[in-house]
Structure formats: structure tokens, C-alpha cells
Amino acid sequence: MKKETILKNKIAVLPKDLHKTEEVTFPTSENNPKWTIEDSIKAYGVNIWGADFFTLNSKGHVEITPQGAEGPHLNLYKIITELGKQNTRLPVLIRFPDIIHSQMNKLVTCFNQAIQEYGYQGRYQGVFPIKVNQQSYVIKDIIKSGGPYGFGLEVGSKPELLIALALLDEPDRIIICNGFKDTEYIQTALLSLKAGMRIFIVVERLEELKIILQIAQTLKVKPNIGFRIKLNTQGNGKWMESSGFKSKFGLTASEIVQGVEILKEYSSLENLNLLHFHIGSQVPSIHPIKSAIREAARIMTELYSFGVQIEYMDVGGGLGVDYDGSGQSHSSTNYSTQEYVNDIVYHLQSICDENNSPHPHIISESGRFLVAHSSLLVFNVMNANLIEKKLDSDFLLEAGSDKTTIKEKFQIEPNTHAFVKDLYEIYKGLKKNPVSESFNDLIEKKKDIHQLFIYGVLSLKEAALAENIYCMAASRLKSLTEGKEDYEEIFQALTDELSDIYFSNFSVFQSLPDSWALGHMFPIMPIHRLDEKPERRASLADLTCDSDGKIAHFMNYDLWKNEKHLMVHPLQKGNPYYMAAFLTGAYQEILGDMHNLFGDTDAIHVSISKNGNYSVDHHVEGDSIYDMLKYVGYHKRDLMEKIHQKTEAAVLNEKLSREEAGRLLKNYSQALSGYTYLAE
């Protein structure tokens, strides 16, 4: 206690002395303007990617507004601490079905508004592409929320078809069948159509058409046929391969003409009633959307002149989500939902009108837009690798001429190697020497010292000493260059070098696969302590022992650029530090893999209760260690048997006591049924 007081006094006095030699003031709580919630909102871009759903409260906690900014606010930190008391494990995926409902309402409202404004003659009809999130509770929520809007489902494979057939109850809700199909797929779809369901089969390859027509003839059912068209327009996102002449899906112009001939042969021209295209997911810019809809509309009006009246134009997915707010990256969009919708309605209408063709109903298959915001992953930081040194005590003691203390700390002996002594001199000279000179000397000396160690000249102890001095010097230099325009580059280089590593309790491969595979940007930030200045900068390392298992790109909203580290708070002993990755509701769960045998996380569904508080509707337990081992072919009985044999042998050889053997067996069997992630 006493020691601390002395130290504080020293710090309070010292800046004045330093002021004389150089224009530097040390940040203390007195001269550091107070960090506010608004500062955190800006630093983490919450107002930018948070849309209508995420904000911060005055306590410095993240709040969720699943029904939009005007609706009830849920305190995420409170939810996590309360559920922690109920033994909810971390990491945990939290889903907010109300957010899906809000997004669906927004999409439908935008379409209805455009339809009304332009006097468009057709209706809007949404379908949810199951591949974006197949989890049963998510699909059930979508079906429930979609009731008032008659929302349907889009399937791209046989397993997805089986989900849609079983779950969609009202016969007026549409099922769109995309993807490559075999006879069994087509027969199942046509029999379900005959049973009264509204099923459209979209022809991806011409060969499918004949099979559909033949089976329909034998079943005596009128099929609803759609053509997927291969547009020349390409999306410009990361997923742009879904379109363009060489894309794997859809019919070219000549195949469409052949298709019409085949339909005529079977006297089935009137059964072609839908056109579909999909230019790829997360389309970042509005231009390809415009040209795609114009190209598709032209094909439709040409078909009309052949006597084919297309009832539905299915514009596919692609409506993007603004993950980083930049408006110019693959993780962003440069258009609003209303602009996207307006463009579709406007261009479709104008091409129809130019060609005297009736307006079709519009179907869209927006998946990412509906579900991305609806889930987030909360995880805790286990510990940190701190590289940047705290300056207050260490440096100021030295500057306060308490030389013995600093000497002891660094243990510079008379026989310490000259290069290490040089490094120490650079460190001591930081106050008076020009910044760029010091920086260059420091980097140079670090390289030399590294070489000397490799050649066996320096001992490990000396190398360790040099490392410490280097980190101190770099930290000090960083604080000297902060906020100085002339030294921006040096400051950035030092910031990158000195950023911490926060070891986090999750797996990138399981929970954020697109971050690993595609460099996709998800908003990530602490969910509490946001009324405190995040004094440190860190990249995040996950639990896997893969060097790719990390997150080292974040949006710096002050500079609008992608940086390798995130502003974070120093960890406090005894207080958990919770962070969350947001906007993880689309694609991440099913693409996630089991690297290092980290399994599915627990998932909970949180909705707004009647009194404006929250209720947990479902708690879906993640994989146990045994679930993972079973998946790769191990069996519990064999594993236990082997461990029994080994412990028994150890007891016989007097390496373990009976009691220790018992403990090992108990641990082993408990771990088997436990979570794959780390306990807090």
C-alpha cells in the first residue's frame, strides 16, 4: 500500500521535470480527458454496423434492440452474467428470432413501398433459402414470422427439400426447388405438388427438363417449371462465380430456346411460369444488380413474344449486409435495402412496359439479409500475451534517477555484451534524441542482437535482457509518437509490433469460418467496460493449435482502414472479460468445421418477453467431447477400457495409488461428456 503511494507521488511530480527536457506529457487520469460511451461507439463503429439492433448503454454495456431502436432494449452483458449463474457455458451462440422478424418486415415493407410508388402491377413474395441457416429452430422461427407475409422456402438439395416438405404447413406458401436434381428429387417434388403444395421446380440443366415433363405426364400433374438463366452480368463480390457465362448453374440463351422447343413437344408451354437468376451472395455494389435484372427482364419479354407468360420473376439472393460500414469492401455494401428493392422494381417495370409485357410477381431469395444480424457469439478471453510495457512505473523510476531500481530490473552488468549495452543507451537516449534516429537505431540493434544470438555470441540470458529493453524502448517510443502527424508511420509500425495477443475461448474454424477462409470481416468487440478507455491493442488467438486460428483484421473506424489489432481493455484478475463476434447468423454455423475437435457451441434463443424483458426459448446444447470422438470413429467403451487397463497397470507398478487411479478415471470420463471448449 505504502509503496504504491510513493510511486504515485513520483508520477505526479515527474511530468513537470520531463517537460523541461522535451515536450512530453504523460497521460495520467488528470490530464486524460474522460473516455465516454460515445467514444466507444465511434471506436468500434457500433453506429455503423449496428443497424437498428445494436447500441451501447450508459453503463458501458452492449444492448440489443431486436425489434428495432424504438423497441425494448436487452442488456447483453446482463444476459451473459445472469445465464452464467444458471451455468450457461462459454462460448455461447445467442440467436434473436425477433431480429429475423424485423428484417423480414423491413424487406417486405421496402418491396410494398416500391410497388406502390411505381404503380407496379405484380406482388412481392419472399422465400428463405434454407442453405443460409438450416438450424431447425431458425427455420421454424422463419416459418412462424413469415406467416403474415406468406413467406416461403427455397431449397437447393434433397435434404433441404425434405425439411421444406415436412415443415411448411399452409398450402399457399411457395417452395422453390433449385440445385441439381435426380429422378427421386423430381418425383418427390411432383408428388408433393400433386398432394396440394405450391412447388416450383427450377431447371438448372436442360437434361432435368425432360425428366420433369416425363414424370409429370405419368403422374398426371401440371408441373410449375422455372428456368434458371445464366446471365452474362457478373456480381462483383467474393462469391461472384455464381453467375456469368461460365458459372455452373443455369441455362444459356440457346438452351432456353431449346427448352422452349422441348416444352412445346410435351404441350407444356403454359407450365413454364418462373424465371430465376442469382448473381452471387453479398453483392457489394448496386450496379451488377441493375444490369442483372435488366438482362433477365429482356429474356422474359422475349419469351412473352414466343407465347410464354412468365408469372414469377425470381431475383435470387445477393442482397448484402454491411459488416464493416466502409461501403467499399467485400464485407460491405454501397446501397440501402430500399435502393436495392427500388432498382429491381423500377428496371423490371420499365423493361416490361417498353415491350408491352405484363408485370410478373417478384420473388426474392434473400438469406444473408434476413438472418445475419440475428445471432452473435459471446466468448471470454482466457489470458493475454502482453508485449507493450507499461510506462508509468518502469520508465519514470528511471527518469526519476532512481538508478539502482532500473539497474536491478535490467541487470546491466559490466560484462554484459556491448550490443546489449548499446540498446540500453538507445533506450536511455529516447528523451533527447530525434525520434526517427532512435527508431532506426532500435530496429538495427534488434537485428544485430538477433544475429549475435544465432552465432552463439550472446547467451539466452542476455537475449532475454535485450528483449526486455527493446520492448520498453519500443513502448516508450510509441507513446512519444502517438498523435504526432510527422511520426504517423513510426507510430503505426510500433503499434503493430507491440499489440497484445488475447487468447480467446472459441474456434475461428468452428464459429467464424468465413473470417478464416475468405478474410471476411465480422464486427468484434468487448460487450462491457465500454465506459473505460480501451488502453491496449490486441489481435485475438483462438483455442486451436493452428497458426491460422486467429483474428488479425479489424476495422479502424477513425482511419477507415483495416488494421491488425483491436482496441481492448486490460484484463483484470478475477473479472472475466467478455467479447462478442456479431452478425454471425448467415452461413457460419453450417460451414464451421471441427478443427482440433472443437465442436458446435451451445446455442440459446432469446426473445423479448411480454414485459419487455427477455426469455430463453430454447437452450441447444453443443457437442460434447465424446460427440466429436464418435464422429471420427472412437467408441466410449473402448476408450474407457484402455484407460482402465493403463491405470490398473500403473497401480500394479506402484506409480499411482488406488485413489489417484480413481481420480484419473473420473476426470477422463467427466471430460468425455463435457464441453470441447475451456471452462472459465
Ligand SMILES: *Cc1c(COP(=O)(O)O)cnc(C)c1O
Ligand atoms: C445462396 C443462394 C441464395 C441466398 O443468397 P444470399 O446472398 O444469402 O441472400 C439465394 N438463391 C440461391 C439460388 C442461392 O444459391
